[in-house]
Amino acid sequence: MSSQAARSGAATAGRIPAPKRPAGTLYRGREGMWSWVLHRITGTAIFFFLLVHILDTSLIRLDAAAYDAVIGTYKTPIMGLGELALVAAIGLHALNGLRVIAIDFTQWGVKHQRLMFWIAIALWVVLMLGFAPRHLMHVFGGE
Amino acid sequence: MADNPSVEAGLSAFTVTLIIRRFDPETMDEPVWKDYDVELYPTDRVLDALHKIKWEQDGSLTFRRSCAHGICGSDAMRINGRNRLACKTLIKDLDITQPIYVEAIKGLPLEKDLVVDMEPFFASYREIQPFLIADAKPKDGKERIQSVAQREIFDDTTKCILCAACTSSCPVFWTDGQYFGPAAIVNAHRFIFDSRDEAAKVRLDILNDKEGVWRCRTTFNCTEACPRGIQVTQAIAEVKNAILAGKPAIPAGV
Numbered sequence: 001m002s003s004q005a006a007r008s009g010a011a012t013a014g015r016i017p018a019p020k021r022p023a024g025t026l027y028r029g030r031e032g033m034w035s036w037v038l039h040r041i042t043g044t045a046i047f048f049f050l051l052v053h054i055l056d057t058s059l060i061r062l063d064a065a066a067y068d069a070v071i072g073t074y075k076t077p078i079m080g081l082g083e084l085a086l087v088a089a090i091g092l093h094a095l096n097g098l099r100v101i102a103i104d105f106t107q108w109g110v111k112h113q114r115l116m117f118w119i120a121i122a123l124w125v126v127l128m129l130g131f132a133p134r135h136l137m138h139v140f141g142g143e
Numbered sequence: 144m145a146d147n148p149s150v151e152a153g154l155s156a157f158t159v160t161l162i163i164r165r166f167d168p169e170t171m172d173e174p175v176w177k178d179y180d181v182e183l184y185p186t187d188r189v190l191d192a193l194h195k196i197k198w199e200q201d202g203s204l205t206f207r208r209s210c211a212h213g214i215c216g217s218d219a220m221r222i223n224g225r226n227r228l229a230c231k232t233l234i235k236d237l238d239i240t241q242p243i244y245v246e247a248i249k250g251l252p253l254e255k256d257l258v259v260d261m262e263p264f265f266a267s268y269r270e271i272q273p274f275l276i277a278d279a280k281p282k283d284g285k286e287r288i289q290s291v292a293q294r295e296i297f298d299d300t301t302k303c304i305l306c307a308a309c310t311s312s313c314p315v316f317w318t319d320g321q322y323f324g325p326a327a328i329v330n331a332h333r334f335i336f337d338s339r340d341e342a343a344k345v346r347l348d349i350l351n352d353k354e355g356v357w358r359c360r361t362t363f364n365c366t367e368a369c370p371r372g373i374q375v376t377q378a379i380a381e382v383k384n385a386i387l388a389g390k391p392a393i394p395a396g397v
Contacts, residue, residue, distance in 0.1 A: 024164060024246050028224035032363030032376075033314065039360075103361045103380065110377040113363060 031117040039096050042089040049086055080139030084132060091127050095120040156182045159239050161192055163204070164246035165256050174253065178242060185235035189222055189245065193229060193257075206257035213370060216306030220257050221246045226308040226368035248311035250320065264307045267323045271331040271349055276342035287339040292394040297336040300329045300378050302371040309365035309375050315358050322358040323350065325365035325375045332378040336391050343391050351386045359383070 027033070060067040099116040102109030109116065158180050166174035179196045190211055197204045209215040211230045218229040223237060223244050237243055251259040281287045303326060310316050310324035331350055335343045350356045356379055365375040385391040 024221065024249060025224045025244055027221070027249065027312065027314075027364070029312075029314075029362060029364045030367055032361065032367075036314065036360050036362040100361060103376070104383060105380075107377065107380075110374070110380055113361070113376075 031114045035096055035099070035117045035120075038092060039100070042093040045089050046086075046093060077139055080135070083139075084135055087131055087135070088124075088128055091124050092120075095124050150184075152186075154184055154186065156184050157239070159183045159192065159234060160242035161189075161196065162242045162244050163193075163196075163256070164244075165204070166247075166253055167203070168255060174246075176244075183234050185233070187234045188230055189220075189227070189232045189234065189237075189243065190218060190229040192234065192243070193245070205255045214304060216304035216370075219248055219306040219308040219311070219370070221248055226312040226364075228306060228308065228370040231370050248307060250311045250313070250317040251307065259311075261307060263320055264310055264324065264326065265305075267310075267327040268305065268330060271323065271327050271346055272342065273330045273334065275334065275337070275340055276345070277339055278341060288397050289338050290394065290397040293338040293396060296393065297333050299373050300333040300336075302373055303329050303333070304371060305330075306370060308368040308370055309373075312364040312368035314362055314364065315360055319354070319358065321354045323352075323355055325359075325379065328356055328359075328379050328382055329373060329375055332382050335382060335385060336393060338393050338396060343385070347382070347386050347390075350382055356383050356386065 056067070056070050059070060096117070099109070099113065099120050102116060103113050159182075160178055160180055162176050162178045164174045165171075165177050179200055181192050181195045181200075183192055183195070190208060193204065193206055193208075197206075206218060206220070206229070208218040208230065210217075213228055213231045216228070219226055220229055221227075221244075222229065222232055226248055229245075234243075245257065247253055247257045247259050251261060251264060254260050277287065305326060307326060309329070310326045313322070313325055316322050316324045328350060331346045334340045335346050359376070359379045361376055361380075363376050366373075366377070369375055381391075
């Protein structure tokens with residue numbers, strides 16, 4: 001009887017369709033997997049920043065005027081937002097990097113990796129709350 | 144079923160929808176999702192649901208299972224996006240207001256429905272030489288004596304049933320099939336940290352490789368997927384540290 005009710009209930013509630021893509025579902029990893037994804041994304045982004053950063057900084061050894069010209073082009077609101085993203089990426093990568101070191105070298109770290117992830121996120125939020133308003137005032141408020 | 148303990152306990156059945164990723168290599172180019180309604184008790188397992196579908200609705204549904212009690216390690220599959228043994232996953236532990244998604248484990252070649260080719264997995268397992276290597280004669284000619292503390296340090300990694308839930312939950316393994324994978328490292332750990340074994344150096348050399356332990360990015364998917372509760376990521380970290388130290392840290396003997 002109750003199974004009949006459950007069946008009709010399911011029918012009226014509307015069927016939940018199968019995923020459209022024949023590909024599998026997204027693996028539902030937890031904090032460890034997502035911290036790794038974030039670490040990869042921020043790491044790759046920081047690599048490309050460093051590549052450009054080394055190139056433009058090395059210009060000063062060739063031609064000071066050219067260096068000034070290149071650095072001058074960075075002083076736009078878009079680059080200002082880029083700097084915000086850069087600090088955010090480096091902050092997250094650094095804090096999670098400490099977590100990864102603790103996992104690799106201590107049993108304590110392996111045991112508390114999930115807690116450490118949330119501590120890293122909390123510290124990162126605090127750092128960004130301190131940095132972002134000040135930085136955005138510089139970028140959009142003019143000096 | 145009259146002898147069903149759920150019936151004796153006064154529990155009633157309800158309809159559960161399973162959405163299964165089906166693939167037939169002879170007629171399909173790509174897998175498709177198909178849904179099935181099954182009458183189940185809360186005490187049933189996902190494996191019971193698969194049996195009901197195969198026996199009562201669609202005999203072509205293909206999956207592996209042998210003991211059906213969490214020992215043989217045949218029925219690892221992805222249930223609601225996580226690697227689990229179908230025989231150890233109770234229906235009441237899943238959200239049955241939603242359909243249950245069941246698909247094959249990831250990263251190994253899909254053969255049919257929920258069956259994958261396990262050969263790459265076992266090839267990695269064989270490569271770490273998963274057997275005791277002890278050429279020296281025991282001291283008094285009889286037994287290789289081991290202290291409780293010596294046994295303790297590799298106790299966790301003796302529990303592996305080679306179901307591949309860990310290896311196929313590893314994002315590194317999905318994209319790099321050459322990586323040894325968590326299961327092979329766990330089984331290497333079982334012998335590397337065994338005081339009776341004499342080939343720790345050989346196994347550490349095998350795993351001190353671009354495709355060895357250094358591929359581990361500590362995502363902890365393996366630890367969370369292991370149906371035996373093995374602390375897989377910790378075992379891998381211990382092997383990493385043994386490679387750095389040149390030898391495993393084994394307590395003094397009896």
